[in-house]
Amino acid sequence: MATADSIISISGVTKRFGPVTAVDNISFDIQRGEFFSLLGSSGCGKTTLLRMLAGFEQPSEGEISIDREAMAGVPANHRPTNMVFQSYAIFPHLNVRENIGYGLRNTDLSREEAGKRVIDALELVKLSGYGERAAHQLSGGQRQRVALARALVCRPKVLLLDEPLGALDKNLREEMQIELRALQKTVGITFVFVTHDQEEALTLSDRIAVMSKGRVLQIDAPEALYDNPNCREVAEFIGTMNVFSGRTMESAKGAATIDARALGKLQAQGTSRKGDYVFLAVRPEKLKLMTKKPSAAMNAIGGVVSAISYRGDRHHFLVKAEGHDRPISVSQQNDSETSATPAKVGSKVWVAWPHSAGRLLSN
Amino acid sequence: MFTRPSALFIYAIAFMIFLYGPVMLMPVFSFNDSTFATFPLKGFTTRHYASMLANTSMILSLKNSLVVGVIVSVTATAIGLPAAIALTRYRLPGGGPVLSAMMLPLVIPSIVIAVALLVIILRFLHLDLSLWTVGAGHILLCIPFSMTVLMSRLEGFDKSLEEASRDLGENAWMTFVRVTLPLAAPGVISSLLLCFIISFDEFVVAFFLTGTENTLPVYLFSQLRFPNKLPGTLALGSAILLGSALLVVAAELLRKLGVQSAKPGDL
Ligand SMILES: Nc1ncnc2c1ncn2[C@@H]1O[C@H](COP(=O)(O)OP(=O)(O)OP(=O)(O)O)[C@@H](O)[C@H]1O
Numbered sequence: 001m002a003t004a005d006s007i008i009s010i011s012g013v014t015k016r017f018g019p020v021t022a023v024d025n026i027s028f029d030i031q032r033g034e035f036f037s038l039l040g041s042s043g044c045g046k047t048t049l050l051r052m053l054a055g056f057e058q059p060s061e062g063e064i065s066i067d068r069e070a071m072a073g074v075p076a077n078h079r080p081t082n083m084v085f086q087s088y089a090i091f092p093h094l095n096v097r098e099n100i101g102y103g104l105r106n107t108d109l110s111r112e113e114a115g116k117r118v119i120d121a122l123e124l125v126k127l128s129g130y131g132e133r134a135a136h137q138l139s140g141g142q143r144q145r146v147a148l149a150r151a152l153v154c155r156p157k158v159l160l161l162d163e164p165l166g167a168l169d170k171n172l173r174e175e176m177q178i179e180l181r182a183l184q185k186t187v188g189i190t191f192v193f194v195t196h197d198q199e200e201a202l203t204l205s206d207r208i209a210v211m212s213k214g215r216v217l218q219i220d221a222p223e224a225l226y227d228n229p230n231c232r233e234v235a236e237f238i239g240t241m242n243v244f245s246g247r248t249m250e251s252a253k254g255a256a257t258i259d260a261r262a263l264g265k266l267q268a269q270g271t272s273r274k275g276d277y278v279f280l281a282v283r284p285e286k287l288k289l290m291t292k293k294p295s296a297a298m299n300a301i302g303g304v305v306s307a308i309s310y311r312g313d314r315h316h317f318l319v320k321a322e323g324h325d326r327p328i329s330v331s332q333q334n335d336s337e338t339s340a341t342p343a344k345v346g347s348k349v350w351v352a353w354p355h356s357a358g359r360l361l362s363n
Numbered sequence: 364m365f366t367r368p369s370a371l372f373i374y375a376i377a378f379m380i381f382l383y384g385p386v387m388l389m390p391v392f393s394f395n396d397s398t399f400a401t402f403p404l405k406g407f408t409t410r411h412y413a414s415m416l417a418n419t420s421m422i423l424s425l426k427n428s429l430v431v432g433v434i435v436s437v438t439a440t441a442i443g444l445p446a447a448i449a450l451t452r453y454r455l456p457g458g459g460p461v462l463s464a465m466m467l468p469l470v471i472p473s474i475v476i477a478v479a480l481l482v483i484i485l486r487f488l489h490l491d492l493s494l495w496t497v498g499a500g501h502i503l504l505c506i507p508f509s510m511t512v513l514m515s516r517l518e519g520f521d522k523s524l525e526e527a528s529r530d531l532g533e534n535a536w537m538t539f540v541r542v543t544l545p546l547a548a549p550g551v552i553s554s555l556l557l558c559f560i561i562s563f564d565e566f567v568v569a570f571f572l573t574g575t576e577n578t579l580p581v582y583l584f585s586q587l588r589f590p591n592k593l594p595g596t597l598a599l600g601s602a603i604l605l606g607s608a609l610l611v612v613a614a615e616l617l618r619k620l621g622v623q624s625a626k627p628g629d630l
Pocket residue numbers: 017020021022040041042043044045046047048049196
């Protein structure tokens with residue numbers, strides 16, 4: 001698995017805290033210069049994995065190497081990584097300049113060089129002139145920048161970020177996302193970014209590892225994760241997904257027909273063995289609302305509109321279908337010609353989509 | 364609107380009189396021109412202060428108490444700090460029982476501790492009683508207080524601050540020096556003050572463990588049999604009262620200054 005240009009290699013890593021297995025036999029590589037995200041719901045082991053990279057926790061099993069050096073037994077202060085903590089961990093007894101320069105004492109930089117680096121770092125995070133501010137005089141966004149500058153000033157090979165934007169309000173968060181991405185391109189350092197916000201991960205990352213219960217479910221680029229999730233959990237975690245279950249009736253040439261009981265026969269891309277229990281996943285924006293049942297070239301499910309919400313650029317419908325527990329989500333773009341709402345709450349509709357829009361998932 | 368606050372106000376005044384009235388009588392009688400501490404007051408004099416200064420054995424016992432207090436406060440805090448760090452920062456196997464054991468002197472009556480120490484020192488260690496043995500006993504009494512103060516301070520600040528220091532390349536010792544110690548400083552100062560006051564004030568253990576030299580409380584107790592010595596004692600008490608009031612004000616000012624720069628919890 002290790003390729004020539006991988007900077008982090010994680011192989012067979014498990015971490016147990018007493019009876020709890022926080023990280024369960026994970027193996028993957030992170031490429032040099034990549035913006036890599038660990039995405040997963042609360043408690044799935046993202047922080048634990050990051051802390052093992054930083055050297056704050058030792059794996060119970062398995063190996064981690066960074067830049068081809070095995071990290072077993074190497075303490076945090078000797079690793080080529082720096083971390084941006086979720087709480088930022090700005091030293092309250094030091095001012096901004098002293099905070100940023102904290103890690104430079106152990107380098108062989110002269111005082112002037114170190115001072116120069118701190119000034120450059122302040123500029124990089126747009127905090128020039130804030131050097132003498134006390135830590136408690138900073139806003140949340142400014143603290144975040146100080147934490148970033150403090151880590152980057154040490155020129156790590158890998159920057160580890162544990163939900164660094166979690167404490168910021170929505171607007172500031174979106175602004176910082178853009179800045180963070182630009183910053184990563186400027187400095188060219190590998191970023192390992194922990195988040196539980198799928199939109200944030202999709203916006204920022206080159207690749208994302210989706211985690212659940214200590215395991216990695218899928219590692220892929222954002223588009224690939226969105227279009228081709230490899231299991232139901234990933235499909236439902238990234239964006240909204242409609243999932244129909246049923247048994248495969250026949251499967252040939254990369255297409256399959258499944259028997260979704262009350263919902264009828266549905267067709268999708270993917271292969272599966274006859275008789276297997278499978279899931280058909282399709283995104284809300286791939287669905288169309290129709291007043292008449294379409295031809296057999298499309299999948300179609302009859303139902304009743306149970307809710308409509310207006311989202312500016314689009315309308316969002318929930319359609320209740322007989323024999324399907326969850327309402328089906330349908331998202332329709334409001335282009336100028338069809339800006340009138342095509343259906344009302346309570347009206348009978350057909351939810352339809354081309355066979356090629358659905359994905360077959362086996363678990 | 365005004366009745367309830369004013370009732371509270373009267374209560375507060377009464378409370379203050381109850382609390383400080385007896386203490387305030389001491390300076391009053393120390394300036395009273397009489398050997399007996401009774402009303403009516405006779406006239407103003409400073410002769411009790413002069414006799415206090417002339418009383419070398421009293422001054423000597425005051426010096427003993429100050430020296431023991433300083434040594435005890437520094438030693439107890441120095442012992443308490445690493446223990447407090449270990450108990451707040453690491454999951455020690457058996458940390459809970461260890462903590463309970465360290466807190467035990469808080470609940471054991473000091474007379475029991477005093478007798479136990481006396482037996483140990485005389486029978487097992489075969490040491491002579493002296494100010495050193497008093498100091499050792501006081502350290503034992505002070506450690507739980509020191510630990511309580513230090514642990515509450517250490518628990519109050521974000522543990523990721525120390526991790527950040529490690530992450531930025533500092534080893535364990537330099538992390539202690541550059542992060543833990545500055546942030547724990549207000550707790551260290553409180554611990555020093557508290558331990559000093561406890562030792563300075565302590566009677567029972569000092570009474571049992573002292574040799575030929577006395578600490579101030581033991582000395583004062585021995586003087587109470589002689590009524591003519593009382594005004595000198597009152598003068599000394601007043602001087603100490605003034606000294607500790609100044610100390611408390613100074614400590615409070617220091618704390619106020621410290622609060623602005625070292626409010627760790629919310630960062
Ligand atoms: N020091 C520890 N001792 C015991 N259990 C721990 C410890 N650290 C983490 N765990 C457990 O390991 C699991 C994973 O925790 P982790 O902090 O890695 O989750 P996370 O994915 O970062 O979650 P969140 O998004 O909430 O931060 C959790 O069940 C947690 O309770």
